[in-house]
Amino acid sequence: MKAVLSSLTPARVLFTRLMRRLGRTPYFGPLSTVYMRDVPPPPPPGPGEVRIRNRLCGVCGSDLHFVLGEGDFRIAPAAIPGAGYAYMGHEVVGEVVELGPDVSRFKLGDRVTLERGRSCLALGRQPFCRHCAVGNYNLCERPVEELGNGYAGGGWGAEIVAAEGHLFRIPDEISDEQAVLIEPIGSGMRAVCRRIPKPGEKVLIIGQGTQGLGTLASVRALQPDCHVTVQARFPHQAEVSRSLGADEVIMLGADLYKEAARLTGGRIYKGMFGNRMLLGGFDVVYDCVGFPSTLKDALRLVHAGGTVVLVGVYLEPMKIDLTPIFYWEVDLIGVLAHGAEDWQGERISTYELIARLMIEGKMKTDGFITHTFRLPQYREALTTAIQQPPRRST
Numbered sequence: 001m002k003a004v005l006s007s008l009t010p011a012r013v014l015f016t017r018l019m020r021r022l023g024r025t026p027y028f029g030p031l032s033t034v035y036m037r038d039v040p041p042p043p044p045p046g047p048g049e050v051r052i053r054n055r056l057c058g059v060c061g062s063d064l065h066f067v068l069g070e071g072d073f074r075i076a077p078a079a080i081p082g083a084g085y086a087y088m089g090h091e092v093v094g095e096v097v098e099l100g101p102d103v104s105r106f107k108l109g110d111r112v113t114l115e116r117g118r119s120c121l122a123l124g125r126q127p128f129c130r131h132c133a134v135g136n137y138n139l140c141e142r143p144v145e146e147l148g149n150g151y152a153g154g155g156w157g158a159e160i161v162a163a164e165g166h167l168f169r170i171p172d173e174i175s176d177e178q179a180v181l182i183e184p185i186g187s188g189m190r191a192v193c194r195r196i197p198k199p200g201e202k203v204l205i206i207g208q209g210t211q212g213l214g215t216l217a218s219v220r221a222l223q224p225d226c227h228v229t230v231q232a233r234f235p236h237q238a239e240v241s242r243s244l245g246a247d248e249v250i251m252l253g254a255d256l257y258k259e260a261a262r263l264t265g266g267r268i269y270k271g272m273f274g275n276r277m278l279l280g281g282f283d284v285v286y287d288c289v290g291f292p293s294t295l296k297d298a299l300r301l302v303h304a305g306g307t308v309v310l311v312g313v314y315l316e317p318m319k320i321d322l323t324p325i326f327y328w329e330v331d332l333i334g335v336l337a338h339g340a341e342d343w344q345g346e347r348i349s350t351y352e353l354i355a356r357l358m359i360e361g362k363m364k365t366d367g368f369i370t371h372t373f374r375l376p377q378y379r380e381a382l383t384t385a386i387q388q389p390p391r392r393s394t
């Protein structure tokens with residue numbers, strides 16, 4: 001079967017970066033980090049495993065880091081062995097087509113999506129670590145050498161064989177097109193669950209790519225009674241943001257500090273060298289870009305004692321002014337993917353929460369998907385996602 005793979009050998013990473021410097025972005029060729037190959041289909045499912053035939057798979061922002069050969073070998077995750085993976089595509093919707101022995105949770109024809117990554121919870125390895133014990137498989141501390149990869153095949157290929165513990169059964173009320181968004185919305189939902197806006201609070205979401213839209217849709221689903229401002233880059237993003245319930249849209253290029261002051265009643269102070277600080281800003285800022293520049297703004301646009309949630313992913317050491325964290329007691333909290341959430345007295349997985357809100361019609365997803373490609377067009381799909389043509393995005 002054909003599958004898109006990634007390989008992050010130093011030679012491929014360095015060559016991909018060199019080609020980018022020469023203007024070939026993204027670069028696909030004999031030494032690219034991401035490429036298509038003919039590979040044998042995954043082996044028959046073992047005990048507790050199932051075979052999935054893929055129907056749809058998304059392009060994640062994290063996939064693009066692989067394509068671009070981004071990341072610094074000095075960041076913390078690079079110290080962990082096996083941080084890279086070989087099969088691309090994790091935002092997948094597929095159908096169970098073969099059952100291994102002792103499968104208890106699934107039957108043939110069930111639609112599923114990959115939920116839990118490499119974790120003791122997914123693989124049922126008792127005793128669970130402290131995080132898996134409470135459903136947070138995303139924070140699993142079990143040594144990676146013990147766990148292995150967990151599943152064979154990927155979403156950008158025909159089939160996957162996975163342990164049933166990896167999988168989330170898609171309820172019948174949810175279409176394939178909605179289901180393929182559950183994983184990408186996961187980190188936005190988790191970000192909002194880590195600091196749910198209170199009634200009447202003023203919220204800023206920086207960035208309206210998939211993460212930002214997912215955060216916006218999650219804020220609206222969990223707390224309809226708050227005032228939400230978003231910063232968007234492209235007109236089509238602004239359109240979707242408004243339809244998802246943004247009260248205010250600030251376009252990239254407008255003076256974010258001035259707009260923030262106008263919307264929050266805060267006051268801008270100016271120091272030397274263009275140094276600006278807003279006193280009395282937003283209650284919560286979700287930084288869904290995660291660049292040093294956006295995180296710097298986020299920390300300055302939240303009011304004293306407010307919260308910044310870092311949703312965007314940046315894979316290099318940052319040089320950034322952290323003084324707002326102690327000078328104005330700003331809380332900076334991070335979020336990784338999805339795990340388990342406390343919601344209305346229940347502890348349920350982030351996926352389950354999203355699925356329920358989709359079924360209740362509270363989680364809107366119109367406008368998220370703009371392009372669909374067949375697998376052999378993967379280069380075109382990735383180029384579209386990276387270059388974001390001015391009219392639309394993936």
Ligand SMILES: [Zn+2]
Nearest residue numbers: 060091183184
């Ligand atoms: Zn993803």
Ligand SMILES: [Zn+2]
Nearest residue numbers: 120129132140
């Ligand atoms: Zn664990």
